[in-house]
Amino acid sequence: MNNVLIIGYGYWGPKLSRNFSNSEYFNLHSVCDLRVAMLNEAKKNYPNISIYSNYKKAIKNNKYKLAVISTPTSTHFKIAKYIISQSINVLVEKPLCLNIKEHQYLNKLAKKNNVKIFVDYPFVHSGSVNFVKELINNKKYGKIKSIESYREQAPIRKDTNVFWDLSVHDVSIITYLLSEKKISAIKTIYADNKNKNFKKISIFIKYINTDVFIKNNWNSPTKVRLIKFVFEKAIVYLDENETLYKIKVYKKLNNQFNNYSLEVPNIDLTEPLMNLINHIYNSIIKNKKNLLGEKFYTEITKTMIKIENNL
Numbered sequence: 340m341n342n343v344l345i346i347g348y349g350y351w352g353p354k355l356s357r358n359f360s361n362s363e364y365f366n367l368h369s370v371c372d373l374r375v376a377m378l379n380e381a382k383k384n385y386p387n388i389s390i391y392s393n394y395k396k397a398i399k400n401n402k403y404k405l406a407v408i409s410t411p412t413s414t415h416f417k418i419a420k421y422i423i424s425q426s427i428n429v430l431v432e433k434p435l436c437l438n439i440k441e442h443q444y445l446n447k448l449a450k451k452n453n454v455k456i457f458v459d460y461p462f463v464h465s466g467s468v469n470f471v472k473e474l475i476n477n478k479k480y481g482k483i484k485s486i487e488s489y490r491e492q493a494p495i496r497k498d499t500n501v502f503w504d505l506s507v508h509d510v511s512i513i514t515y516l517l518s519e520k521k522i523s524a525i526k527t528i529y530a531d532n533k534n535k536n537f538k539k540i541s542i543f544i545k546y547i548n549t550d551v552f553i554k555n556n557w558n559s560p561t562k563v564r565l566i567k568f569v570f571e572k573a574i575v576y577l578d579e580n581e582t583l584y585k586i587k588v589y590k591k592l593n594n595q596f597n598n599y600s601l602e603v604p605n606i607d608l609t610e611p612l613m614n615l616i617n618h619i620y621n622s623i624i625k626n627k628k629n630l631l632g633e634k635f636y637t638e639i640t641k642t643m644i645k646i647e648n649n650l
């Protein structure tokens with residue numbers, strides 16, 4: 340069986356654990372956390388797992404096909420470096436790391452040790468984002484002209500800022516959707532202060548034919564996960580907060596101002612984390628070509644750095 344070690348059982352670790360334990364391809368073998376209370380919680384939920392407070396000890400005692408890093412962002416590089424040096428495939432929570440030098444170092448190390456790196460950018464594995472990708476590619480409603488993405492409310496983190504915590508989701512989605520297009524300009528319209536833990540940001544990215552606007556805020560009374568796609572012949576809303584009707588297509592009628600007909604398509608509602616796990620299985624066990632691999636992840640980090648340099 341393909342044993343998995345989860346490192347970090349805080350907020351996101353339990354969601355990863357649930358999906359790995361439900362997977363037909365992987366065996367949730369061990370959970371590691373520095374906090375005893377979290378280890379007890381994990382053992383209560385999954386009585387058959389082994390628990391560890393030290394990931395190096397877990398790796399010494401067992402054989403893993405994959406290690407998953409869901410610890411705070413500032414720890415990702417150090418832990419990933421160790422996992423890869425032990426020739427174990429790794430899934431790292433977003434963002435992989437905070438600069439391109441570390442990113443490239445890990446890529447090189449992974450090649451040398453013949454293992455793969457995956458990053459949890461979950462939305463690129465969602466039915467809703469893939470529905471929109473299809474619309475962009477098949478031009479059913481003409482060319483894509485602009486994208487506005489609003490992502491507000493999330494746990495405030497001490498070791499990073501809203502840009503590396505939330506904007507990275509938007510950048511991953513935009514990079515995935517506009518893979519063929521080149522960036523011609525980036526402007527950060529507004530970040531609340533120059534403190535490295537700033538909480539809100541607005542970003543404008545000009546792709547050759549598409550304008551992208553991103554607005555993120557950790558502080559908000561309501562949770563917002565809304566993206567608006569403007570096509571030549573329709574406006575498409577993607578709302579991740581909706582349980583069933585995540586996509587709404589407003590088709591322009593006779594090209595008249597403010598005259599639309601509404602369509603609510605059926606989309607694949609499989610949990611994106613499960614799609615990601617299947618993707619990992621296909622890549623490391625079935626050896627299928629990995630389109631969301633090194634090149635894609637590097638592109639995301641590079642775009643993040645380009646935007647950061649504009650702050």
Ligand SMILES: NC(=O)c1ccc[n+]([C@@H]2O[C@H](COP(=O)([O-])OP(=O)(O)OC[C@H]3O[C@@H](n4cnc5c(N)ncnc54)[C@H](O)[C@@H]3O)[C@@H](O)[C@H]2O)c1
Nearest residue numbers: 347348349350351352371372373374409410411412432433
């Ligand atoms: N992909 C997503 O949509 C998504 C959503 C939420 C969080 N995340 C990412 O997941 C990561 C964790 O976020 P969180 O909200 O779960 O944080 P958290 O603080 O709730 O949990 C982190 C856990 O890691 C443990 N930990 C820290 N250092 C450790 C170490 N060296 N060894 C073992 N355990 C260690 C902590 O004790 C804690 O329980 C972050 O990188 C975050 O960006 C991703």
